[in-house]
Amino acid sequence: MVQGTSSWAGKSLVATALCRHLARQGIRVAPFKAQNMSNNARVVDGGEIGVAQYLQALAARTPPEVRMNPILVKPEGMTRSQVVVSGKPNPEISALPWRERAPHVWPVVFESLQSLLADYDVVVLEGAGSPAEINLMDCDVTNVRAASTADASVLLVADIDRGGAFAHLYGTWALLPREARQRLRGFILNKFRGDASLLAPAPERLNTMTGVPVIGLVPWFHHELPDEDGAAPPVEGDGAMSTVAVIRYPFASNLDEFKPLEQVARVRWARKPADLNGVDLVILPGSKHVASDLTWLRSAGLDRAIGARARQGAPVLGVCGGLQMLGMRLHDPYGVDGAAKGLCLLPVETTFEREKITRRGTFRFASTLAAPWATLANREVEGYEIRHGHTRPLPTAGVAISAGIGWVQGSVLGVAVHGVVESWDVLQALFGRVPQYSLDSTLDRLTDVVMANVDARFIEELVGLR
Structure with a gap:
């Protein structure tokens, strides 16, 4: 032992x-x-x-x-x-x-x-x-x-x-x-x-x-290898790399999935609006308490900074809880997480159910994706879901991954599945690089x-x- x-x-x-x-x-x-x-x-x-x-x-x-x-x-x-x-x-x-x-x-x-x-x-x-x-x-x-x-x-x-x-x-x-x-x-x-x-x-x-x-x-x-809680400061990449900001709210979850990013991009934890300056991609990761983290995000002024980026056409990616925050509203009829107004950057709504979804699967991005996500079109990824939230699209939402897994509107992409940015195929498509070292x-x-x-x-x- x-x-x-x-x-x-x-x-x-x-x-x-x-x-x-x-x-x-x-x-x-x-x-x-x-x-x-x-x-x-x-x-x-x-x-x-x-x-x-x-x-x-x-x-x-x-x-x-x-x-x-x-x-x-x-x-x-x-x-x-x-x-x-x-x-x-x-x-x-x-x-x-x-x-x-x-x-x-x-x-x-x-x-x-x-x-x-x-x-x-x-x-x-x-x-x-x-x-x-x-x-x-x-x-x-x-x-x-x-x-x-x-x-x-x-x-x-x-x-x-x-x-x-x-x-x-x-x-x-x-x-x-x-x-x-x-x-x-x-x-x-x-x-x-x-x-x-x-x-x-x-x-x-x-x-x-x-x-x-x-x-x-x-x-x-x-x-x-990622830290057990995924909270260690990211390793600095070289100057030629793209810069990715991952929003580091208090109850962020599954941060370990972003470890491969450090081999292809400069990754920084973002806790204030200034941390988004000069970045190429903003990621809202998963959350163990979506409503609470959404409140924190607003108190930090990051809601306005993320919204401004989206309106300028800069790419924003939400993963699981991040997807739910990007939507219009959170509904919580059973007291699982919390009800709240979302960031209103994706035309979707989420309802928290008592039962948690935990499953693995293989998913494919839609062939109709436009810039800045066009390079992901038809890409297949393996991932996993861990969530109480059930997200449904509103009529204007574009399908990014079928079967209720991902939606897109302009430069804002949200996916319910973890593991997308662990895919070497996705990393190659987004950053033109693949990691030097595999997990094994x-x-x-x-x-x-x-x-x-x-x-x-x-x-x-x-x-x-x-």
Whole structure:
């Protein structure tokens, strides 16, 4: 199991690398995270899971499935979240206070973990946050309890770039219950840059104090895998690239789908009107709380800036919740999201239904698309839908993708499906470039770096390969 001293320490990175490393050895390996908190999800057989476990399954060369992330918590406000259980939203558990959820979700976690352990040679578990959150230890299902259930050896990762990594490692070890301490087999320092000789004698002293060796020093390196929550600042592209602004509202979702854009365009998060200056394309991404994010967008003045661009004929793309915002109105008869007036840039209306649509599919752009979207005409894309909103066109809406998936009016295009800008065909059509690295080659490159900087033999012994 890979745990971390904090969020963003590098748990997902190391777990992903271990999945690919073990798969290379011919081991049948599966990822597992009992409970993930993220608004970035992917559709798999049975519903939706967090993007990190989806990518880890691909790294493991095994089909992603809901058992790999049985509980997904999707924030909808500062104190409210939707709880997805085995791929499907559970409104009853979602309504419970945080501490009261554990007894309801643990049976699902236990069954999923046990079945994966029975079906695979190795299961790589990932923790959440820190295992030493002593204020939440009584209701934790992802760290100590999951490790104990799986009888897992634990590696603990710290982000050394933040400073204080040795204190983080020792403090976490010291706060853990005795049984959890005994499971700790190795420490990994992640995001290192500088002179490694300056670390001495800290690793040796830490080993003396805890009995746990430092078994890895992973350097800071660039890779093309999205962050678990997709919120990291985009990597700057070269000056010859087009510039794309992605509106970064508070509850933006599925931001990971824009990671391939960084290889073909300069991508920036936009939080104020000035962030749209000089850009070639504005994207309104998905949202976990469309009405709330629409209110934020107006308070930031971005509604006027986006409207002005559309009236000037500059391209604006809305994806899922972004499409819904671009429409005339949001209707919410069941209290799912919120009712509101839209930006009125697309002649469509959206009604939020109780049931959430989660499905994958192949979609084709209409042959009649005009500039600035003409290059997408007849292009076929694979994508996925995760939405409560059902959007219907008004008479003047132009069809961009049939079957109620996309509409266009002038320079404004809205699609209900995620994954459009992950398509190399679409990227070539819009930007005249394709990414240098595929997802699979990214997983290989990431694994090569991580495994070259940890004690691979030590880890293989932990899982019984030696």
